[in-house]
Amino acid sequence: MRGVLGKSRKMICSLLSQAPVSPAYYYRSSPSIYKPKPSNRFSWGFLAPIPSPAIRVFCSKPGEVGGLMASSVQNQGSISYLTQREAAEVDETLMGPLGFSVDQLMELAGLSVATSINEVYKPSEYNRVLAICGPGNNGGDGLVAARHLYHFGYKPFVCYPKRTQKPLYSGLVTQLESLSIPFLSVDELPMDLSKDFDILVDAMFGFSFHGAPRPPFDDLIKKLINLHYYEQAQRKPPVIVSVDIPSGWHVEEGDVGGDGIKPDMLVSLTAPKLCAKKFSGPHHFLGGRFVPPAIAEKYKLQLPQYPGISMCVRIGKPPQIDISSLRENYISPEFLEEQVEADPLDQFRKWFDDAMAANLKEPNAMALSTTGKDGKPSSRMVLLKGVDKDGFVWFTNYESQKARQLSENPHAALLFYWDGLNRQVRVEGSVEKVSDEESEQYFHSRPRGSQLGAIVSKQSTVVPGRHVLHQQYKELEEKYSKESLIPKPKYWGGYRLKPERFEFWQGQPSRLHDRLEYSPQETDGKRVWKIVRLAP
Numbered sequence: 433m434r435g436v437l438g439k440s441r442k443m444i445c446s447l448l449s450q451a452p453v454s455p456a457y458y459y460r461s462s463p464s465i466y467k468p469k470p471s472n473r474f475s476w477g478f479l480a481p482i483p484s485p486a487i488r489v490f491c492s493k494p495g496e497v498g499g500l501m502a503s504s505v506q507n508q509g510s511i512s513y514l515t516q517r518e519a520a521e522v523d524e525t526l527m528g529p530l531g532f533s534v535d536q537l538m539e540l541a542g543l544s545v546a547t548s549i550n551e552v553y554k555p556s557e558y559n560r561v562l563a564i565c566g567p568g569n570n571g572g573d574g575l576v577a578a579r580h581l582y583h584f585g586y587k588p589f590v591c592y593p594k595r596t597q598k599p600l601y602s603g604l605v606t607q608l609e610s611l612s613i614p615f616l617s618v619d620e621l622p623m624d625l626s627k628d629f630d631i632l633v634d635a636m637f638g639f640s641f642h643g644a645p646r647p648p649f650d651d652l653i654k655k656l657i658n659l660h661y662y663e664q665a666q667r668k669p670p671v672i673v674s675v676d677i678p679s680g681w682h683v684e685e686g687d688v689g690g691d692g693i694k695p696d697m698l699v700s701l702t703a704p705k706l707c708a709k710k711f712s713g714p715h716h717f718l719g720g721r722f723v724p725p726a727i728a729e730k731y732k733l734q735l736p737q738y739p740g741i742s743m744c745v746r747i748g749k750p751p752q753i754d755i756s757s758l759r760e761n762y763i764s765p766e767f768l769e770e771q772v773e774a775d776p777l778d779q780f781r782k783w784f785d786d787a788m789a790a791n792l793k794e795p796n797a798m799a800l801s802t803t804g805k806d807g808k809p810s811s812r813m814v815l816l817k818g819v820d821k822d823g824f825v826w827f828t829n830y831e832s833q834k835a836r837q838l839s840e841n842p843h844a845a846l847l848f849y850w851d852g853l854n855r856q857v858r859v860e861g862s863v864e865k866v867s868d869e870e871s872e873q874y875f876h877s878r879p880r881g882s883q884l885g886a887i888v889s890k891q892s893t894v895v896p897g898r899h900v901l902h903q904q905y906k907e908l909e910e911k912y913s914k915e916s917l918i919p920k921p922k923y924w925g926g927y928r929l930k931p932e933r934f935e936f937w938q939g940q941p942s943r944l945h946d947r948l949e950y951s952p953q954e955t956d957g958k959r960v961w962k963i964v965r966l967a968p
């Protein structure tokens with residue numbers, strides 16, 4: 433075993449040293465804490481979309497206990513759980529009348545497992561994965577997951593002691609072998625799994641498990657149970673991710689003796705099985721985004737909505753979070769003086785283009801900070817609607833709080849934060865209103881609804897209730913039927929900030945970030961931008 437893993441460690445190092453230094457190598461390592469984020473975020477490198485905590489749940493047979501019943505998951509309303517028989521029936525229906533093949537479902541199931549893992553355990557911190565695969569389809573899910581994890585940047589190992597002699601399985605094995613993923617026999621596994629692996633994928637048994645585990649799985653399950661004996665204060669223990677069912681648990685009753693595997697993450701597939709109600713670990717996900725409405729109806733399956741294009745969705749309560757431990761270690765290409773543009777506007781455009789290319793959500797969203805004559809600052813988000821040599825433009829209500837403050841103190845600060853690129857840009861300067869024509873032109877380019885909204889909203893004043901806004905909006909909708917021009921209210925228009933200072937921030941490990949500041953300087957009567965590096 434030593435030899436095998438020793439070799440593999442070298443492989444990890446060589447893999448890391450070959451890692452591209454292209455923009456595709458921005459990532460952040462964070463603790464295994466779930467952070468709800470918008471679902472449709474794309475991030476470069478190893479970051480994957482994270483599901484929205486909002487889930488839609490239904491009750492099939494409210495209050496019923498057992499079978500396809502509704503059962504409460506904290507914070508999340510209700511969700512159905514399947515009995516063992518129902519799980520098998522759903523499986524048969526999918527692969528019978530509904531025309532799915534086992535290969536397809538297994539591929540999607542394994543992908544769901546891999547993406548669920550990636551939601552919580554980033555490869556920068558949890559790199560070495562051991563997938564322990566059983567003889568059935570649950571084992572197949574594990575093999576598929578291992579392949580996807582490899583492509584996500586993890587370093588998988590596979591233990592697959594009872595191989596199934598079917599083309600599907602031998603194909604999966606060949607695919608893994610072609611990626612040089614090491615297969616470890618049971619004998620090659622160390623007694624203590626905690627030293628060599630960060631993630632243990634339990635893909636031994638799924639919903640067809642019955643009785644007591646037979647060799648060699650009895651010992652493998654014991655290895656997972658005994659992990660805590662080896663826990664050392666200075667070492668983070670590996671996490672256990674169970675696929676569909678924690679292996680050894682009764683499919684309906686759960687961990688009957690209380691001495692079974694205690695997974696940190698459970699990825700239920702298609703729908704959670706009854707035993708999942710007994711799962712008390714911090715991360716419960718659902719995967720298997722393939723259930724057609726026909727089957728959901730037939731089995732009165734109540735499934736949460738998957739966010740965006742995600743292959744998995746968190747179910748169950750979000751984990752308790754120790755806020756003080758929430759942190760990211762930023763890993764990005766260095767941002768050096770010799771690389772930056774002489775003109776900060778060019779540099780801004782470059783980074784803005786990167787943010788667009790990375791498909792970040794609203795890269796033009798910026799925090800605008802202002803102060804009035806009392807000197808008390810306030811910040812809010814606004815959308816950048818134009819940027820050129822004259823400055824940064826946004827639109828708003830000229831009678832809002834920010835407008836009042838800007839009339840008292842025409843200086844402001846803008847802040848862009850581009851999560852996923854580990855970048856922040858600060859822009860400070862003086863502010864003036866844009867011309868009326870510019871505001872007119874932009875106003876009429878907006879969707880009609882937003883134009884009406886701008887008329888309705890006496891921004892920053894007290895509103896007695898939402899209904900008031902709706903009522904006024906409806907009246908305006910009738911007043912300005914289909915094609916008629918909606919006049920821009922006088923109290924709505926743009927501002928332009930003329931930059932006097934820029935700072936470009938690129939997150940780096942150990943908080944040794946890059947900060948390059950631009951400030952204007954007169955040289956021979958010419959205005960040039962001076963660039964200095966600031967301590968992080």
Ligand SMILES: NC(=O)C1=CN([C@@H]2O[C@H](COP(=O)(O)OP(=O)(O)OC[C@H]3O[C@@H](n4cnc5c(N)ncnc54)[C@H](OP(=O)(O)O)[C@@H]3O)[C@@H](O)[C@H]2O)[C@@H](O)CC1
Nearest residue numbers: 537538541567568569570637638639640642644645646676
């Ligand atoms: N639509 C879906 O739902 C989808 C389901 N999918 C996945 O399929 C899983 C169900 O797969 P599955 O039916 O092949 O059964 P699974 O649990 O892997 O194991 C059966 C094997 O274990 C063995 N075995 C049983 N008991 C044992 C014991 N005590 N000790 C030792 N061995 C024991 C048994 O041997 P036997 O007892 O028959 O001799 C047989 O070889 C499901 O949980 C999910 O992960 C996804 O891929 C796609 C979509």
Ligand SMILES: Cc1cc2nc3c(=O)[nH]c(=O)nc-3n(C[C@H](O)[C@H](O)[C@H](O)COP(=O)(O)O)c2cc1C
Nearest residue numbers: 797812813814815826827828829832833834835892
């Ligand atoms: C992403 C985002 C973009 C926003 N963009 C604008 C905007 O461009 N103009 C605007 O007036 N308000 C915008 N808002 C609303 C403002 O944040 C704020 O609530 C509103 O302008 C009132 O601010 P004030 O009371 O400080 O004047 C945006 C809010 C968010 C979250």
Ligand SMILES: Cc1ncc(COP(=O)(O)O)c(C=O)c1O
Nearest residue numbers: 814815817827828829878882889
């Ligand atoms: C109140 C308000 N005004 C203006 C905007 C600017 O965006 P747009 O002009 O695209 O509606 C926003 C954007 O969120 C907003 O919330």
Ligand SMILES: [K+]
Nearest residue numbers: 634637675677
């Ligand atoms: K399992």
